Amino acid sequence: MENHSIDENKCPAETLLKQLSGKWKPQIIRIAVTEPVRFNTLLRQLEGSNKQSVATALKELEEQQLLTKTVIKLKPLHIEYTLSEKGKALIPVFRHIEDFS
Numbered sequence: 001m002e003n004h005s006i007d008e009n010k011c012p013a014e015t016l017l018k019q020l021s022g023k024w025k026p027q028i029i030r031i032a033v034t035e036p037v038r039f040n041t042l043l044r045q046l047e048g049s050n051k052q053s054v055a056t057a058l059k060e061l062e063e064q065q066l067l068t069k070t071v072i073k074l075k076p077l078h079i080e081y082t083l084s085e086k087g088k089a090l091i092p093v094f095r096h097i098e099d100f101s
Contacts, residue, residue, distance in 0.1 A: 016093075019064050024049055024057040026094070029083065032067065033091055036080040066090070 020026055024046055031037050031045060042054050058081060061067040066087035070080050083091075 022057050024054055032083045036082045038080055
């Protein structure tokens with residue numbers, strides 16, 4: 001009998017869905033497709049969001065290497081988030097989901 005680790009048997013779709021789970025992650029990615037996003041802009045665009053939940057979602061997306069965080073040192077100093085290459089690879093997935101629903 002072959003010995004497989006648990007990770008080898010994990011469904012790729014399940015892994016992706018877990019990475020994107022959370023109230024604001026899909027919406028943040030959708031917004032970041034068209035332009036770099038800033039924290040306060042997200043708070044205004046994500047109706048019903050709060051600072052803590054958006055900050056947590058941004059941190060997790062960055063840790064998952066779906067977003068890239070860039071500090072812009074122009075005055076006023078600010079931070080922009082853009083889709084990483086890995087994040088950009090999700091664009092067709094989101095488009096297929098939109099077509100499906």
